[in-house]
Amino acid sequence: MAKAAVLHRYGEPLSIEELDLAIPKRGEVKVKMKAAGLCHSDWHVVQGQLPLPLPIVLGHEGAGIVEEVGEGVTSVKQGDHVVLNWVPSCGTCSYCRTGRPDLCEEAARLMATGTLPDGTTRFSLHGKSVYQFLTAGAFSEYTIVPEQAAIPIRRDVPFEVAALIGCSVITGVGAAIHTAKVSPGSTVAVIGAGGVGFNIIQGAALAGAKQIIAIDVVDEKLAMTKTFGATHTVNAREDDAVSAVLDLTDGIGVDYAFEAIGRPETMADAYNMTRKAGTTVIVGIAAPHETVEINAFSLPSQSKTLTGSWLGQGNPPVDYPKLLDLYAAGKLKLEPLISAVYSLDQINDGFAALKSGQNIRGIIRFEE
Amino acid sequence: MAKAAVLHRYGEPLSIEELDLAIPKRGEVKVKMKAAGLCHSDWHVVQGQLPLPLPIVLGHEGAGIVEEVGEGVTSVKQGDHVVLNWVPSCGTCSYCRTGRPDLCEEAARLMATGTLPDGTTRFSLHGKSVYQFLTAGAFSEYTIVPEQAAIPIRRDVPFEVAALIGCSVITGVGAAIHTAKVSPGSTVAVIGAGGVGFNIIQGAALAGAKQIIAIDVVDEKLAMTKTFGATHTVNAREDDAVSAVLDLTDGIGVDYAFEAIGRPETMADAYNMTRKAGTTVIVGIAAPHETVEINAFSLPSQSKTLTGSWLGQGNPPVDYPKLLDLYAAGKLKLEPLISAVYSLDQINDGFAALKSGQNIRGIIRFEE
Numbered sequence: 001m002a003k004a005a006v007l008h009r010y011g012e013p014l015s016i017e018e019l020d021l022a023i024p025k026r027g028e029v030k031v032k033m034k035a036a037g038l039c040h041s042d043w044h045v046v047q048g049q050l051p052l053p054l055p056i057v058l059g060h061e062g063a064g065i066v067e068e069v070g071e072g073v074t075s076v077k078q079g080d081h082v083v084l085n086w087v088p089s090c091g092t093c094s095y096c097r098t099g100r101p102d103l104c105e106e107a108a109r110l111m112a113t114g115t116l117p118d119g120t121t122r123f124s125l126h127g128k129s130v131y132q133f134l135t136a137g138a139f140s141e142y143t144i145v146p147e148q149a150a151i152p153i154r155r156d157v158p159f160e161v162a163a164l165i166g167c168s169v170i171t172g173v174g175a176a177i178h179t180a181k182v183s184p185g186s187t188v189a190v191i192g193a194g195g196v197g198f199n200i201i202q203g204a205a206l207a208g209a210k211q212i213i214a215i216d217v218v219d220e221k222l223a224m225t226k227t228f229g230a231t232h233t234v235n236a237r238e239d240d241a242v243s244a245v246l247d248l249t250d251g252i253g254v255d256y257a258f259e260a261i262g263r264p265e266t267m268a269d270a271y272n273m274t275r276k277a278g279t280t281v282i283v284g285i286a287a288p289h290e291t292v293e294i295n296a297f298s299l300p301s302q303s304k305t306l307t308g309s310w311l312g313q314g315n316p317p318v319d320y321p322k323l324l325d326l327y328a329a330g331k332l333k334l335e336p337l338i339s340a341v342y343s344l345d346q347i348n349d350g351f352a353a354l355k356s357g358q359n360i361r362g363i364i365r366f367e368e
Numbered sequence: 369m370a371k372a373a374v375l376h377r378y379g380e381p382l383s384i385e386e387l388d389l390a391i392p393k394r395g396e397v398k399v400k401m402k403a404a405g406l407c408h409s410d411w412h413v414v415q416g417q418l419p420l421p422l423p424i425v426l427g428h429e430g431a432g433i434v435e436e437v438g439e440g441v442t443s444v445k446q447g448d449h450v451v452l453n454w455v456p457s458c459g460t461c462s463y464c465r466t467g468r469p470d471l472c473e474e475a476a477r478l479m480a481t482g483t484l485p486d487g488t489t490r491f492s493l494h495g496k497s498v499y500q501f502l503t504a505g506a507f508s509e510y511t512i513v514p515e516q517a518a519i520p521i522r523r524d525v526p527f528e529v530a531a532l533i534g535c536s537v538i539t540g541v542g543a544a545i546h547t548a549k550v551s552p553g554s555t556v557a558v559i560g561a562g563g564v565g566f567n568i569i570q571g572a573a574l575a576g577a578k579q580i581i582a583i584d585v586v587d588e589k590l591a592m593t594k595t596f597g598a599t600h601t602v603n604a605r606e607d608d609a610v611s612a613v614l615d616l617t618d619g620i621g622v623d624y625a626f627e628a629i630g631r632p633e634t635m636a637d638a639y640n641m642t643r644k645a646g647t648t649v650i651v652g653i654a655a656p657h658e659t660v661e662i663n664a665f666s667l668p669s670q671s672k673t674l675t676g677s678w679l680g681q682g683n684p685p686v687d688y689p690k691l692l693d694l695y696a697a698g699k700l701k702l703e704p705l706i707s708a709v710y711s712l713d714q715i716n717d718g719f720a721a722l723k724s725g726q727n728i729r730g731i732i733r734f735e736e
Contacts, residue, residue, distance in 0.1 A: 094620075095644065103644045103671060179671075252462075264664045276463065276471045286664030293661055296632045296654030299676035303471060303547075306674040308667035 004123065004140030005347045006130060008055045010048030013348045014139070019057070019130055021142055022122040024070035029150040031082060034159035036138040037061035038342075038350045038362040039167055039195070040262070041285060045133060046351065049287045053114045056131035057123055059138030059364075060086035061167035063159045066150065073147045075317075080152045081159075083166045085316035086134035088149035090117075102311040110135050117146055139347060141366055151320045157327065160341065160363045161334045164195075165323050166316075168361060169334065172199020172260065173323060174312015175283045177207050180256045184208030189245050189273050190230075192260035193221035195337060195361040196283055198228045200258045202332055205229025209256075213248055215241045218357060227336050241266075245273040259284050267292045274304050282308040337361050372491065372508030373715045374498060376423045378416030381716040382507070387425070387498055389510055390490040392438035397518040399450060402527035404506040405429035406710075406718045406730040407535055407563070408630070409653060413501060414719065417655045421482045424499035425491055427506030427732075428454040429535035431527045434518065441515045443685075448520045449527075451534040453684035454502035456517035458485075470679040478503050485514055507715060509734055519688045525695065528709065528731045529702040532563075533691050534684075536705065536729060540567020540628070541691060542680015543651045545575055548624045552576030557613050557641050558598075560628035561589035563705060563729040564651055566596045568626045570700055573597025577624075581616055583609045586725060595704050609634075613641040627652050635660045642672050650676040705729050 002021045005014040024030045042058040044050045066080045076082060088110070089101035096104050106117065114131030115121050122144035123130035123137060137143045153162055172195070176182045188204040190197050193216035204212050205228065213232045214225035222233040234244040245254060253275035259267045262284030271280045271294055282292075294306065312319070326332045339360040342350040350362040370389045373382040392398045410426040412418045434448045444450060456478070457469035464472050474485065482499030483489050490512035491498035491505060505511045521530055540563070544550045556572040558565050561584035572580050573596065581600045582593035590601040602612040613622060621643035627635045630652030639648045639662055650660075662674065680687070694700045707728040710718040718730035 100645050100671075262664075267664055267667065277468050282664070282667035285668060288663075288665050290664040291661040292664045292667070293659040294674075295656075296630075296635055296650070296658040296660045297656045299635065299650035299660070299674070300653060300678045301676070303468075303676045303678050303681065306662075306667070308669070308671045310668045310671050313671065 002123070002140045002142040003344060004057045004137070005059070005344060006055050006125070007046055007058055010046065014046070014058070016345055017125060019140065020124045021144065024068055024144050026071040027073060027147050028070040028116065028144050029066055029073055029076055029147055030068040030142060030144045031064040031084070031150055032067045032142055033062055033064040033138060033140060033366050035063050035163040035366065036364045037163050037167060038354050038359070038364065040354070042133065043351055043354055044285065052133065053131045055125065056114055056133055057137035057140050058133045059140070060084065060134040060136040061163055062136060062138030063162035063166065067142060075147055076150050076152050081155050081162065082150040083153050083162050083320050084136045084138055084145060085149045085151050086136050086167065087311050087316070088135055088146045101315050102313050139344065139364060151316050153320055153324055154328070157324050160338055160365060161327065162324065163363060164334055164337055164361065165320050168195035168337065169199050169323055169332070170312045170314045170316065170319055171283060171309070172196040172312065173203035173206070173332070174314040174319065175258060175281050175309035176200050176203030178313035179307065179309035180258070180279050180281050182207040182209050182256055185210045186255040187211040187249055189213040189215060189254045189257040189270070190260060191215045191241065191258065191266045191270055192284060193218070193225050194260060197260040198225065198337060198360065200260055200283065201225055201230050202228040204256070206331060211248070213245055213254065221360070224336070224360070228333060241269050242272045249275070253278060255279070256281065262286045264290050264292045268294065271304065271306055276302045277304065279305045279307065338363050341365050343367065370508045370510040371712060372425045372505070373427070373712060374423050374493070375414055375426055378414065382414070382426070384713055385493060387491045387493050387508070389512065392436055392512050394439040395441060395515050396438040396484070396512050397434055397441055397444055397515055398436040398510060398512045399432040399452070399518060400435045400510055401430055401432040401506060401508060401734050403431050403531040403734065404732045405531050405535060406722050406727070406732065408722070410501065411719055411722055412653065420501065421499045423493065424482055424501055425505035425508050426501045427508070428452065428502040428504040429531055430504060430506030431530035431534065435510060443515055444518050444520050449523050449530065450518040451521050451530050451688050452504045452506055452513060453517045453519050454504050454535065455679050455684070456503055456514045469683050470681050507712065507732060519684045521688055521692055522696070525692050528706055528733060529695065530692065531731060532702055532705055532729065533688050536563035537567050537691055537700070537702065538680045538682045538684065538687055539651060539677070540564040540680065541571035541574070541700070542682040542687065543626060543649050543677035544568050544571030546681035547675060547677035548626070548647050548649050550575040550577050550624055553578050554623040555579040555617055557581040557583060557622045557625040557638070558628060559583045559609065559626065559634045559638055560652060561586070561593050562628060565628040566593065566705060566728065568628055568651065569593055569598050570596040574694070574699060579616070581613055581622065589728070592704070592728070596701060609637050610640045617643070621646060623647070624649065630654045632658050632660045636662065639672065639674055644670045645672065647673045647675065706731050709733050711735060
């Protein structure tokens with residue numbers, strides 16, 4: 001049995017239920033969850049913007065302790081601290097073999113099926129399958145994931161902090177250092193001061209950017225960006241964001257602009273505030289049907305690069321430990337990212353706060 | 369005096385007139401033109417799609433012989449064969465200093481003013497200035513350009529062929545080898561079988577692409593793409609281009625897709641036929657107000673790179689000689705690019721043929 005937060009119908013609150021949990025099969029790992037973050041991607045599913053099979057256990061940004069391992073598991077053992085990897089890459093598709101496990105074909109397939117690789121799930125309710133978001137199903141006291149989805153980490157880090165590494169930190173820091181390859185002395189703009197935006201900012205600061213302009217519509221969030229390394233802030237309700245960034249860069253635009261909201265208009269803004277030959281990185285997740293409008297003449301004449309970043313173009317087995325080492329060395333600030341802590345029973349309150357824009361990152365702390 | 373083709377009003381035929389030509393000032397070079405290509409960019413100006421001061425001498429893809437040099441000119445001397453460089457980069461702006469002379473700020477300024485760097489022109493008619501397109505003004509028996517716009521070349525190449533190097537060849541080949549960095553064994557799609565498209569194809573072939581899919585709506589042009597190295601052709605009037613490319617690549621999409629027409633719809637097609645993490649390069653020039661629509665969710669989740677290429681991201685003083693060496697070595701096919709030869713007096717016939725889609729590349733050959 002495992003107490004979990006289940007989505008039965010789009011738009012409805014999550015329901016806390018005791019699910020049946022099978023035992024880990026070959027190559028699978030049972031994890032006792034300790035902490036899980038409330039991410040906008042989970043919220044997108046609740047709202048029906050990312051259609052998935054229901055009922056489903058959401059949650060994908062999580063950390064816990066290995067409770068039991070299935071046959072053949074070699075990379076973790078009972079008692080190990082782990083962070084879940086919501087892109088459990090197969091290692092054999094063309095993307096995995098060319099250094100892009102973030103784009104693994106098998107992981108993309110599992111994102112759509114809501115299952116483990118064999119097409120089934122380990123959760124059930126009254127004999128019927130309950131699906132697992134991104135294989136993780138992290139909003140549950142216990143979950144069972146493929147071995148490659150349980151990344152062992154150092155033991156001296158609080159679970160709440162470790163959980164964040166699994167999504168918002170790798171996504172934001174990775175967008176800056178892997179996708180954009182922000183270089184020392186460069187200029188950066190980040191649209192969206194939230195869990196991901198803060199991490200883009202601290203990734204850019206870590207990489208030595210000389211100017212980091214944070215853009216949002218909430219002054220309190222903008223004030224927080226200074227903690228992570230922003231040098232300037234723009235409130236886009238008061239000033240036109242593109243004009244403000246041009247003003248701050250002698251009319252040139254920034255070397256790198258990031259969008260971390262998921263709105264087509266702000267994605268276009270990010271492109272328009274990037275200098276010629278600069279790089280625009282889209283990190284925010286839009287609804288599947290939305291489109292961004294880009295000026296066609298500017299594509300050749302300004303030769304900017306417009307790209308996107310998924311999981312921070314990262315490789316969790318390599319990057320989670322590295323990011324936690326940076327945290328331990330005082331080079332990444334993770335505690336300030338956590339704005340509220342909830343019990344699993346309070347999860348709907350947490351999503352309500354997320355929806356209202358109050359929370360940067362709410363965290364579920366599982367009871368002992 | 370110099371006989372030249374002058375645009376007095378948008379939408380009207382060019383008028384052949386005897387213009388007054390000043391002497392080259394300090395740092396300028398007078399060139400006796402031998403050949404000049406009829407490019408779509410010239411045609412865009414005739415139609416009023418790229419607003420410029422009038423009257424103007426068009427033409428920017430040209431080759432000739434140095435007739436006279438102004439004070440202080442050191443890189444060329446009388447009698448040298450030269451190809452005009454329509455992006456005469458300043459060498460001192462931030463783009464020039466960071467290896468991107470194609471995006472030189474000063475050259476971009478001159479594109480808009482229709483003048484030489486000092487703000488004046490060397491052509492006049494009845495005492496009034498006549499402007500020079502891209503500093504070149506190549507549709508004239510003689511022209512005067514900045515020293516950096518006259519690139520010395522080997523003498524054993526026909527002028528008609530040399531002229532092409534100056535725009536369609538560096539633009540197309542450069543888009544493949546500099547911007548996209550097409551790699552051996554990769555897959556490529558090129559939308560638009562014209563002067564630039566053929567050169568993208570042969571650039572990709574030179575770089576070792578294993579599959580090169582040419583897309584157009586004219587079967588005769590598609591047939592010609594085989595000459596330049598296309599392995600497959602798709603007539604987009606008969607088949608949906610994106611579906612056809614997916615079919616030819618096991619549903620994956622190509623590593624690199626290029627658009628060489630300048631239409632927003634085909635730019636979006638190029639993006640949509642690119643595989644995850646692949647590169648889409650826009651080479652075609654759209655009208656200034658047009659926009660391309662890109663799926664917003666795909667930007668992070670598929671992490672493609674959408675970029676553009678201007679002057680093939682090239683550096684004429686380095687690239688023109690290199691491209692001509694490749695031609696001399698039999699590695700670039702340039703004669704087949706020339707579809708018709710005209711005298712300067714016949715220039716309006718040449719543009720009519722360009723407009724009708726008959727011509728790949730018409731060339732003006734200047735009389736002795």
